[in-house]
Amino acid sequence: MRIWIAILGLSALSFTACTRQESREAGRETHEAAQDAKDGTRSVAREAGRAAHELAEETRKAAKKAGKELKEGAREAREGWNEAKRESQAEKQAPKQ
Secondary structure, eight states: OHHHHHHHHHHHHHHHHHHHHHHHHHHHHHHHHHHHHHHHHHHHHHHHHHHHHHHHHHHHHHHHHHHHHHHHHHHHHHHHHHHHHHHHHHHHHSOOO
């Protein structure tokens, strides 16, 4: 009877040892899978960051160009205003016939 209890006890210990080993392996696999997913997320986030940076640079360049065009348009409008002002003053000062 003692032999059967000893055999039963040893087999129970061997099953738990196998289960622990399998648990460790499963834990390792889960950890590796999580690490791969994390690395994939990092690369996606990195690409999104690069795209956002490129978009910001293009927007900055377009805003700078629009600012130059607005400044040029304002200068032309001011020149036209001053020209019309001079013409108006010249008409007032011209002798009337």
